[in-house]
Amino acid sequence: MERSTRQRRAIREVFLEVGRPLSPQEVLELAKRKVPSLGLATVYRTLKGLVEEGFLTPVALPGEPPRYEPAGRAHHHHFLCRLCGRVYELLGCDLALTHLPPGFQAEGHEVTVFGRCPECA
Amino acid sequence: MERSTRQRRAIREVFLEVGRPLSPQEVLELAKRKVPSLGLATVYRTLKGLVEEGFLTPVALPGEPPRYEPAGRAHHHHFLCRLCGRVYELLGCDLALTHLPPGFQAEGHEVTVFGRCPECA
DNA sequence: GCCACGATGAAAACTTCTTCTCAACTTGCT
């Protein structure tokens, strides 16, 4: 049976509180404030579980290790700060998929904007 | 001094011939047709050198190891085939960078379209 | 053609990220 432990509650809460995609390391750092003994292995195990149960989805970014964000949100893209490495959600999508050469079938797309976040600007 | 060897010539030629971004593994396979003894270490060393001298640029894609393509091309984006894993260049860019929340400064962006390439469709 | 020195290839080592192992600890049912 799946148990509700301090660790798992802390990790869930962190995602609801910060409102941006997090890497396993970031999850560890933020959730450690709630459960100081927390270990990285538990973070990975919990992230895996939360993805399977549909609470989180992985976010892949160019040249970056995966982040995770709450699942079920509307189509959107991401902003990666080049200085602090934090990722933010961008609402909306301005991409018009024209220009596809003949024979190519698009099934989806990813847009990543790079730059400086408000804290680093 | 930088020497012109069979291996380096072969790797350069491969990029000019295939016209799409290549991973180190793909470079190895394609250049081996010209120089069968070619080893992966040489591919990595040569790619590094070709990037430094400005002939190639790295291409980062979400959740994928880097590819390399000839440098100096106009702004463009990429198509990743989910079946064969090959990457293609897409000409043009339809992205309008509105919707940036206040305080965020954009410096660049990446667009990746996922789907099936003509050979896999 | 000779030869110094850069380049090569195979394997080992390294990095970074992720998963596994296992003894100790918690949770939740009774």
Next chain:
DNA sequence: AGCAAGTTGAGAAGAAGTTTTCATCGTGGC
């Protein structure tokens, strides 16, 4: 409270990609 079983944390191990090592080979200047 007592206990069975799931969970945790630390470190070891694993996976994937890249770099280094080193003996040997090849290039290019003389």
